[in-house]
Amino acid sequence: MSDHVEPIAFIAGPKRVWLYVRQAAAFIAPLVLLLLAWPAIVTIFDVSPRVFPGVQAVLGAAADGLRDGTLLAHVATSLGRVALGTVLAVAAAVPLGVAMGVNSGVSALLTPLFRFFSVLAGIAWIPIATLWFGYGFGAITFVIFNAVFFIVAYNTLLGVSAIPPRLRHAAASLGAGRVAMLTEVLLPGALPNIVTGVRTGLGFAWRGLIAAEMIATDVGLGYMLFVARDFYRTEVIVLGMIIIGIIWLFIDRLLLAPLERATIERWGLVQRT
Amino acid sequence: MSQLGQVLEQYGRWAARWPTIAALVPFLPIVALWWGVAAAEVFPRAFFPGPLEVVNGFAVLTYKGILPAYLEDSIGRLALGAACGIAIGVPLGLLVGLNRAAHTALWPLVLFFQAIGDIAWLPLLLIWFGFGLTTMTFVIVYTVIFPVVFNTALGVRSIAPELVRAALSLGASRIAVLREVILPGALPNIMTGLRNGLGYGWRALIAAEIIVGTSGIGFMMFDARRAGSAVEIVIGMIVLGLLWYVVDAWILAPIERATGQRWGLIARS
Amino acid sequence: MKGLTLRNLHKTYFDLNMGSRVTAVQDVSLHIREGEFVAVVGPSGCGKSTILNMVAGFLPATKGEVLVGDRPVKGPGPDRGVVFQNFALFPWKTVIDNVGFGLKMRGIPKPERDRIAREFLALAGLTNAADRYPNELSGGMQQRVGVVRALANEPDVLLMDEPFASVDAQTRMTLQEELTRIWQERRHTVLFITHDVGEAVFLADRVIVLSKGQVLREIDIPISRPRAWDTVSEQDDFKRLSSEVLQMVRSA
Known part of the structure; x- marks a missing residue:
């Protein structure tokens, strides 16, 4: 009306x-x-390039980076690290979370642990990771894996235990076996929570990655920013910030947020207020 | 197998009755496992200290006053950042939530700057402000603001239009509508935003202390890393975990529940 | 207390789906005398809620005007108390603070407005619910609070938008009887919107049948007061008027 x-x-x-x-x-x-x-x-305001760069300087830095291939290398490395850590973490966390969520006792045992470790997600692991794996590939993958794994496992567990028992009973009385229960009820039922978990976990992982790259490697966007700081090259820093922003905007807004909306709102599992 | 399942189900029912104890029980086998692995020296002692060494280290650091001082620094920075973040974030969220033009103009900028992320600002901030409190406060404020803005705006938009209409037809002025309807209506969302914001802000603080640090828990951990001493790192992680658990589970979550559930605004879980 | 006048009200709006302008209310004129109870009834989509929203000042009229007494309406205001279909109680205020809200807006100090609010709560048998939150009350209780909140602000006109549509049938009849009782004591000017023909005939002095945004007919309801369902539902007058109105609504 x-x-x-x-x-x-x-x-x-x-x-x-x-x-x-x-x-x-x-x-x-x-x-x-x-x-x-x-x-x-x-x-x-006649801002000194040591404080903030002009547009031309940033474009110049982008052109230089593209020409000698370093920019692409930094971006590809960072994305590759996030992708690897995330895929490993999700692949491990989802089955574990589903398996744990089925039994209320296992869920009661693991929930506090997962909560505790998801609290530590990301950056807090950097010191011990670098101690264990040295500076480099292993430490960074470990940090990303941790950031995503515990949050996704925790959310999956929440999602599975939030499935109303009557849905499981309904499926069982319609003849669903163990496998069918898993693929037809438990996984789809927990999917909105899983997606939310991936979104939150990736948020921490992405930040953790930038921080870890500042400390622990010699390639990647975080490293690019931090090295530029040593030489007061603000144009490279700002270029890196813009790239980081755009990449995350793409990952979060064009990939994860629509996915989350699609599962949650389409199925009406969460009442929108 | 099915017998084990039954025992576990039994534990589940018991855990539901005693949630506080049940939150601690799972850590017992973990600590025991940790003890065993450390005692068996599967990994070099320096890389993988046992629980006793950590407790001992904890006592020494506390006795020397290092841990309390660093903890105070970290919490102080977080509190300062959170206060500034709320002071800026809530009004901004109200503006974006209430005014269409402001929403159109500001929303893309908010999204973009949020995407850049706190930590990516660190190099530039170090050039601007050097190693110090200004840099760290800036990073935390920057982190806290966005979730607060998002959720405040969401809260404002989720208020039923009838409530505003009811207030207006009872003689409320615009200011009164803001004070009596919009703010309390958005409060549960604001609390959620603050909770998320602090979750991110606290991690940003650790990163800032690691990279910028001259004091604080993050600094302690990374200093220990440079010295190759795992004990302080593990202490740092445990303190951080406990600290956030206390802040989140005992302060933020109850406030969120108290407002949302009492008023029936949060019917979901 | 004042009368209410609707003068040549029009409302058109742009429908995104149809891609064209749609007429919701077309040239509605109506006068409600001081202290008169008028019910507007019609099928959903007939424009009755739009009329109420314009009278309340929530929606601007495309053409025409609304007068309270002889003062034109320019927006929402305390001269017109509104009772909403879904109650619209402030969830974060206790019952007594909801009822005292209008008084607070007028700057009346807390002890005084609590005293007044308690008087009005007693009127609807809500004394014991004063310190509860709306969320803790049943639908019927919530709408009692909604009615009392509007009354406590002493409006010139009371506007009710399908107020009993979202409570169960039993409670609805009780609320209707309570409303007639309170109305008889205080004699407000009432504009009552409903799609329930029985409700309209039971409550009103006059029933307006609305169809496609236009007034189809007006019918006086000369049933004696006080009215109670036990007796009224047996009366031939009630049966005849109800079926008459019902037929008009169905043909509308």
């Missing part, structure tokens, strides 16, 4: 495309404004 706006998904046809375009434009406009304001501010 009133002036409420329909969600875009319910509007059909070319109008829908047009609305998406408008939404995207509205989203980008403030960022473009910021991009325009930046050189103006740097010029007007």
Whole structure:
């Protein structure tokens, strides 16, 4: 009746495309404004390049990095590390979480442990990781693995134990065996929690990665930033920050958030308030 | 196997009745395992200290006053950062939640700057402010703000329009609507935001103390790392875990529940 | 207490799905006398809630105006108390603070407004619920608070938007009887929106049948007061008027 706006998904046809375009434009406009304001501010206030770089310097740094291939190497290394650690962690955490969530006793035993270790997720592992594995690949993968593993396992466990028993009973009385129970009830039922866990865990892992790379390696985005600091090369630092921001925006907003929304809202498992 | 299952189910029922004790029980076998592995010297002693050494180290550090002093530094920094984060984040969240134009203009910027992440600011901050409290406070404030802004805005938008209408038709002014309806309505979400924000902020603090540090738990851990002494690192991790557990489970979560559940705003879990 | 006048009210809005303007309310004029109880009834989508929202000042009218006494409505205000379908109680305020809200907005000090609020709570048998939170009450109790909250602010006109639609049938009848009792004591000017024909005939002095945003007919309800379901439901007048209104609503 009133002036409420329909969600875009319910509007059909070319109008829908047009609305998406408008939404995207509205989203980008403030960022473009910021991009325009930046050189103006740097010029007007005569900011020293040792404090904050101009746009040209940053573009120059990007061009240099692209030309000698170092920029791509840093980005690829960082992404590779996150991907490896995350995949390993999810692959280990989900089956474990599902298996544990089925029995209330196992769940009562493991929940406090997983909670404790998810509290430590990420950065707090860096000192011991570097002590155990030395500076480099092993330590960083270990930090990322830890950040994702405990949070995903904890959330999976929560998700499985939150499945109403009547759903399990219903499936059993319809003839579901152990495998079918797992694939048809437990996994889908826990999926929203799993996705939420991955999203939170990746958030910690990404930050942990940047921190670990500052301390523990000689390649990667974090390293790139930290080395640039030694030479007061703010243009490289700002370039790195922008790249970090854009990568995370893509991972979180275009990959994880829609996934989370899709599972949670589509199934109506969580009431949106 | 099925007998074991039954025993475990029994434990599950018992744990539901005694949640406080049940939260500690699982750590007993872990500590025992830790003890055993350390005593068997599977790993070199310097890399993998046993529980006794850690307890001993804990006592020594406490006696010398190092641990309490560092803990005080870390908590002080976190409290300062959290206070500033709330002071900036809540008004900003209200603005974004209430005003369409502000939302359109600010939301993309908020998302972008949140994505850059606190730790990526460290190198630039070190150039600007050097190694010190300003840098660390900036990092924590930066981390706390975003979840607070997001959740405050979400809270504002989740308030039923009828409540605002009811207040207006009972004679409330705009300021009164803000004070009596918007703020209390968004409070559970603000608390959630603060809880998430502190969760991130606390990790950012550790990172800052490791990289910037001159004192604090993070500094203690990394200093020990440089000296190759695992005992202080493990102490640091345990202290951090316990500290956050206490803050989160005994302070933040109860406040969140008290507001949300009493009012029936959080019907879910 | 004042009368309420709706003068040539129109409401059109833009429908995103249809991609065109839709008329929700078309040229509705209506006068409710001081102390009169008028019910507007019609099928869902007939525009009755839109009318109430315009009278309350929640929605601007596209054309036409609303007068309380002789003062035109420009937005929501304490001269028109509103009772909402889903109660709209403040979840973070106790019952007594909900009821005292309007008084607080007028700057009346706490002891005084608690005294007044308690008087009104007693009116609806809510004395014992004063310090509870809305969440802890049943739907029927919550709506009693909703009604009392509007009354305690001493409005000129009471606007009720399907107030009993979300409580169970038993409670609904009790609430309806309580409302007629309270109304008889205090004689408010009432605009009552409902889709329940029996409810409209039972409560009102006059029933307006609305269809496709227009007034289809007005019917006076000369049933004597006080009204109680036991006696009223047996009366021929009630049966005749109810079926008459029902037929109009169904043909609408």
